[in-house]
Amino acid sequence: MRAAIHCCHKKMVPVTKAVLAIAPALNALALGLVLAIGWPLSVHGKTPEVSITADRALHFGTFMVFGSGSRTVSAAGAVIDNSIVALEGMASAPARFTVSYDRGNESKHVLDIELELVISSMPRIREGGVEGAVANLQTDLPGAAQVRPGEAIRLTLAQCRTRVCSRSFHVGGRLDVTRSFGGGVLLIPIPIDAAVISVERQR
Amino acid sequence: MRNRLTVLAFTGSLGAAIVPSGLHAQSPSSSSAEGQAAAQVVTNLQVQPLADLQFGAIVVGVGEGGEVVVGNAAADFSYRGSARSGCGQGGACAPHPAMFQVNGEASRAYRITIAGPVLARGQASGVALEVSALTLFSANISGSDGLGRLNADGADQFTVGGTLLVPAATTPDIFRADLPVTVSYE
Numbered sequence: 001m002r003a004a005i006h007c008c009h010k011k012m013v014p015v016t017k018a019v020l021a022i023a024p025a026l027n028a029l030a031l032g033l034v035l036a037i038g039w040p041l042s043v044h045g046k047t048p049e050v051s052i053t054a055d056r057a058l059h060f061g062t063f064m065v066f067g068s069g070s071r072t073v074s075a076a077g078a079v080i081d082n083s084i085v086a087l088e089g090m091a092s093a094p095a096r097f098t099v100s101y102d103r104g105n106e107s108k109h110v111l112d113i114e115l116e117l118v119i120s121s122m123p124r125i126r127e128g129g130v131e132g133a134v135a136n137l138q139t140d141l142p143g144a145a146q147v148r149p150g151e152a153i154r155l156t157l158a159q160c161r162t163r164v165c166s167r168s169f170h171v172g173g174r175l176d177v178t179r180s181f182g183g184g185v186l187l188i189p190i191p192i193d194a195a196v197i198s199v200e201r202q203r
Numbered sequence: 204m205r206n207r208l209t210v211l212a213f214t215g216s217l218g219a220a221i222v223p224s225g226l227h228a229q230s231p232s233s234s235s236a237e238g239q240a241a242a243q244v245v246t247n248l249q250v251q252p253l254a255d256l257q258f259g260a261i262v263v264g265v266g267e268g269g270e271v272v273v274g275n276a277a278a279d280f281s282y283r284g285s286a287r288s289g290c291g292q293g294g295a296c297a298p299h300p301a302m303f304q305v306n307g308e309a310s311r312a313y314r315i316t317i318a319g320p321v322l323a324r325g326q327a328s329g330v331a332l333e334v335s336a337l338t339l340f341s342a343n344i345s346g347s348d349g350l351g352r353l354n355a356d357g358a359d360q361f362t363v364g365g366t367l368l369v370p371a372a373t374t375p376d377i378f379r380a381d382l383p384v385t386v387s388y389e
Contacts, residue, residue: 051234060242064388071242087245087388095238122240130244175242183246183308190238 045105050115052194055168056096058134060175060186062089068178075140075172084177099194100166101157110202113157113165117141120191121149129181134188136174159202246357248307248386253360256301256334256380258323258367260289268371271378273298275340275362289375296377300340300362305386309357312389315339315349317382323367325376332373334380336366350389 060071061079069083073092101113124133137147144153157165171190258271259280269286273279280298282288290296305313321334341351342360351359363382 047232049232049234052236054236054238057238058240060240062243062245064245064247066247085388089245090241090243095240097236097238099234127244132242132244134240171238173240175240177242177244179244179247183244186240186242186244188240190240191235192238193233193235195233 046102048102048104048196048199050099050101050194050196052097052099052117052192054095054190054192055098056093058095058171058173058190059090059093061092062087064183065177065179068176070174070176072136072174073172075138075145075170077170077172094170094172095190096168096170097192098166098168099155100164101160101196101199102164103160103199104163106163108161111157111160111165112200112202113160114197114200115155115157116195116197117153117155118151118193118195119147119149119153119171120193122188122190125186125188127184127186130177130179130184130186132175132177132186132188134173134175134190138172140170154197245311245388246306246308248305248313248388250384250386251304251306252382252384253302253304254299256321256323256363256365256382257296257299258378258380259298260296260375260377261367261369261373262287262289262375263369263371263373265372268373269369271298271367271369272336273300273364273366275300275338275364279364285371286369289377300364301380301382302360302362303384303386305351305353305359305361307353307357307388309353309355311357312350312352313359313386314389315341315351315361316385316387317363318385321365321380321382323378323380325374325378328374328376330373330376332367332369332378334365334367338364340364351386 058073060073063071064085064087065083071084072080073094075094077094079092099115103111119137122134124131138145139147141153141155147153155167157167256273258273261271263269264285267285269282269284271286272281277299307313317337321337322331323334324331339349340362343352343354351361353359367378
């Protein structure tokens with residue numbers, strides 16, 4: 001048994017030694033290959049990431065209402081009132097969001113990034129004797145003029161040539177309000193999510 | 204054993220480096236934000252009459268008419284021409300301005316509008332005489348240009364005075380004016 005082991009060990013040693021001798025060179029070759037292709041390495045850049053920010057609120061302005069009424073602010077900022085008396089004060093304006101994609105490195109490859117946006121449902125808010133809810137969402141994104149809460153919106157950041165590419169867009173909607181007594185300031189959250197669907201590199 | 208492990212580690216790293224991953228890569232990242240919708244709903248404006256525009260008991264001469272001028276303060280009134288008070292001393296028929304209470308959104312300005320013409324009627328005779336030179340006075344801003352301002356509690360009061368031209372030989376009577384007042388936020 002001991003002779004057999006001695007025999008095989010002797011045969012294996014030359015092969016192992018040869019591999020070990022050329023291992024550093026092969027490692028260097030592998031590293032060079034990766035750098036030449038420009039493959040992203042975590043040791044040379046950050047993880048790619050998407051981000052979305054709320055730049056401006058959806059402002060419905062200042063007004064008086066008798067009983068119930070509504071005000072629509074479009075994604076372009078047009079205002080339509082129903083049983084609402086407009087007053088001086090807060091100006092009306094659509095919300096603005098900005099979605100960005102950071103590739104995590106300084107490569108100059110042209111990328112097409114496909115994103116998915118989702119605006120979640122918004123709660124009905126009561127402030128003293130005033131109650132309001134937002135409905136009929138509108139955006140100025142292509143193919144998403146009217147959107148429902150929970151509906152996926154596809155957005156492409158085409159021909160991205162810089163490390164960070166961004167796109168801003170506007171969101172409008174209709175505020176349905178009921179006043180029983182007094183007045184108040186209604187603040188209704190608009191939750192929005194952005195996710196990366198795909199990143200394609202152009203040849 | 205150590206040499207075998209070294210070989211395996213090297214092979215693994217080389218294999219990972221040169222395995223092609225295609226021309227596109229999945230980046231499974233997501234982000235969330237919370238925007239906001241905002242609206243300021245203002246308390247409705249309400250106006251309540253507290254006192255009528257009262258020209259009081261008036262007597263004029265047969266051959267000459269007169270005027271009764273009511274200012275914006277309680278005892279601010281005067282007679283011109285042949286017009287004089289028909290009230291006894293201490294009578295409750297003395298002239299006084301109209302007074303209104305306004306309530307609404309705190310610190311907001313409002314405008315007072317009176318649709319014309321304004322007529323004062325004799326309580327006994329029913330004779331209608333036109334009221335001219337209406338004056339408005341807001342307590343909060345001490346102004347008389349038809350503008351008022353609600354205080355920190357959302358309240359204000361304003362008065363309305365005017366001039367009543369009484370023709371000669373008008374039957375003595377107590378004259379009181381109806382005022383169609385509208386208030387609106389400025």
